[in-house]
Amino acid sequence: MLTEYVYAGYRIFPLWTIVDGQCGCGDERCKNAGKHPRMSHWSQVPHWSDEQIDAMREYQQADDHFGVVVDGFLVVDI
DSSP, rough: OHHHHTTTEEEEBOOOEEEEEETTSSSSSSSSTTTBBBBBBEEEEEEEHHHHHHHHHTTTTTOOOOOOOOTTTOOOOO
8 A cells, every 4th residue: 555655646754553553663652642753844755766775675664654744645544
């Protein structure tokens, strides 16, 4: 699914995952568990190369837990 977004021209960024019921960011009091970026300036990420996407997958940073920069769209998160 990740590559479908990339090939459609969207920019993606990895999100923290849930680990043992808590956010993988390490903050035990995290209020956005599994829903916040692993990187700062996420809204300015580049269009990643295939090699960069492969590296993200290798380090389990963007398998199925990623965000999509959707400039110009209204997004409703339910």
